[in-house]
Amino acid sequence: MISPRVEVDLTAVEHNAHTLVQVLAKRNIGVTGVTKATLGSPEVAHAMMRGGVQRLGDSRIENLEALRDAGIRVPMTLLRAPAPEWADRAVACSQSSMVSDLGIVAALSVAAGKRALTHGIVLMVELGDLREGIMVADVLDAARTISRTRHVVLAGIGTNLACRSGVIPGDDQMQELSALATTIGSKFGVPTPVVSGGNSANLSWAMGNGRVGAINDLRLGESILLGRDPLTREPIPGLRQDAFAVVAPVIESLVKPSAPWGLRGQAAFGAPDAARNRGTIVQTIVALGRQDVDPEGLTPPTGVSVLASSSDHLVLETPGRLAVGTELRFVPDYSALLRAMTSPFVPERLLTQATHG
Numbered sequence: 001m002i003s004p005r006v007e008v009d010l011t012a013v014e015h016n017a018h019t020l021v022q023v024l025a026k027r028n029i030g031v032t033g034v035t036k037a038t039l040g041s042p043e044v045a046h047a048m049m050r051g052g053v054q055r056l057g058d059s060r061i062e063n064l065e066a067l068r069d070a071g072i073r074v075p076m077t078l079l080r081a082p083a084p085e086w087a088d089r090a091v092a093c094s095q096s097s098m099v100s101d102l103g104i105v106a107a108l109s110v111a112a113g114k115r116a117l118t119h120g121i122v123l124m125v126e127l128g129d130l131r132e133g134i135m136v137a138d139v140l141d142a143a144r145t146i147s148r149t150r151h152v153v154l155a156g157i158g159t160n161l162a163c164r165s166g167v168i169p170g171d172d173q174m175q176e177l178s179a180l181a182t183t184i185g186s187k188f189g190v191p192t193p194v195v196s197g198g199n200s201a202n203l204s205w206a207m208g209n210g211r212v213g214a215i216n217d218l219r220l221g222e223s224i225l226l227g228r229d230p231l232t233r234e235p236i237p238g239l240r241q242d243a244f245a246v247v248a249p250v251i252e253s254l255v256k257p258s259a260p261w262g263l264r265g266q267a268a269f270g271a272p273d274a275a276r277n278r279g280t281i282v283q284t285i286v287a288l289g290r291q292d293v294d295p296e297g298l299t300p301p302t303g304v305s306v307l308a309s310s311s312d313h314l315v316l317e318t319p320g321r322l323a324v325g326t327e328l329r330f331v332p333d334y335s336a337l338l339r340a341m342t343s344p345f346v347p348e349r350l351l352t353q354a355t356h357g
């Protein structure tokens with residue numbers, strides 16, 4: 001079998017989705033499954049759907065189109081506002097878009113009108129993380145404008161925390177969002193069917209004892225795929241952390257000194273680490289580099305450590321020499337997964353059952 005590759009255990013993805021859907025249903029919160037880290041993989045989307053997610057979301061139009069082309073018909077939300085010239089493709093592939101600038105609403109309205117569609121707008125609210133979202137003071141005016149714009153409806157409001165600045169979602173922000181949803185409903189008689197509290201970083205809040213209020217949706221990617229809480233990167237109890245593995249072959253394994261020799265300048269990717277002389281070690285190279293994966297985000301097999309990486313080589317220290325062609329398995333974090341799934345050099349292999357042991 002060809003390597004490097006990403007192996008995806010669809011059973012684990014389904015298990016994680018199912019577990020989260022069940023836990024959140026008790027709190028009356030639905031789940032939008034987010035596929036962007038898998039480049040909109042229809043198989044991963046199907047696994048999430050078997051686990052019970054009601055909707056799918058992705059930040060890339062190309063990914064949503066791939067899901068549609070694969071015949072998936074559940075409601076889909078575009079998580080990142082489309083640039084105006086992408087509005088036509090946005091309305092064609094999704095039921096709603098998360099938007100924070102009325103200029104984009106206008107572009108979506110025109111595009112939806114041309115196709116005789118009504119497109120849903122989920123108005124994103126800035127609650128402190130300083131990525132996307134309209135300021136709270138401007139939400140009511142914007143909601144009024146959207147409710148009066150042809151070919152679009154106010155499908156809901158949402159917020160996104162913990163992405164740019166690591167702001168932790170909690171009771172304060174969720175109550176503020178709930179209150180805004182309630183006010184919009186009573187002021188304009190426009191219900192906001194979706195009140196989307198955030199991403200996987202909201203889970204400790206959602207699974208805690210805080211008041212849920214009007215929050216009825218979370219958009220979950222990392223937690224379903226990797227089984228970890230993005231705020232701490234700790235495993236979420238009950239979820240599997242082994243849905244994804246990056247597998248790559250050994251191409252050199254030799255006994256070498258631990259410290260380089262010769263005059264030293266910059267390395268391929270900036271200043272090299274200060275090398276401590278530890279005598280000789282077994283240095284093993286696998287055919288995996290920065291064009292394939294984020295090497296910083298790989299957990300190597302037990303007993304193996306990552307020494308360095310360049311475009312195409314991952315330099316490891318292994319307990320003993322390994323035959324060339326030996327495959328090593330690494331567990332990727334979100335960043336490593338994203339890059340591996342995006343690299344043309346790393347095909348994916350979908351499994352319905354883990355085969356490693």
Ligand SMILES: *Cc1c(COP(=O)(O)O)cnc(C)c1O
Pocket residue numbers: 034036059079080098160198199200201219220221222223230
């Ligand atoms: C990526 C993304 C998500 C999903 O985030 P996870 O941390 O992977 O759960 C949710 N909302 C928006 C707007 C996103 O861009």
